[in-house]
Amino acid sequence: MAFGDLRVDKAAEDRLRAVISKEFRGVVSKYGSELAAATAIGISRQRLKKYLDKKMTPKADVLLVAMARWNIKIVHEGISFSARVRRKKEVSVQSEQLSLNYFDEPQVLHDDQGNVEIRVSRKQSDTLKLAVEVRLAG
Numbered sequence: 483m484a485f486g487d488l489r490v491d492k493a494a495e496d497r498l499r500a501v502i503s504k505e506f507r508g509v510v511s512k513y514g515s516e517l518a519a520a521t522a523i524g525i526s527r528q529r530l531k532k533y534l535d536k537k538m539t540p541k542a543d544v545l546l547v548a549m550a551r552w553n554i555k556i557v558h559e560g561i562s563f564s565a566r567v568r569r570k571k572e573v574s575v576q577s578e579q580l581s582l583n584y585f586d587e588p589q590v591l592h593d594d595q596g597n598v599e600i601r602v603s604r605k606q607s608d609t610l611k612l613a614v615e616v617r618l619a620g
């Protein structure tokens with residue numbers, strides 16, 4: 483179904499209720515009872531029963547808690563709804579800049595034929611010197 487075809491009407495709500503009922507029934511079977519499943523998300527058994535019987539559509543807060551607590555995904559007419567719990571990102575502590583002594587001794591790189599030479603050396607404590615030498619065939 484294309485997104486342009488989506489409408490808010492009684493038929494669409496009935497289809498959504500059927501999808502929610504199916505997902506909720508799967509959870510109820512895992513909990514073993516309607517009461518246990520309802521208690522897990524903080525609603526009454528009677529209210530859950532109305533969702534299961536497609537007589538009522540859960541409000542957004544109930545649906546969000548159910549998706550997060552029960553780890554379910556609602557797929558309705560090609561659109562997927564889920565609540566993924568994200569862990570709080572830990573703030574990394576910046577460490578002081580490391581001082582490495584890679585260039586205390588000059589580093590020299592050259593090609594196999596000896597035509598190109600690259601030399602990297604420390605000019606000062608905070609400056610590197612880069613020299614490229616290209617030998618042309620004579």
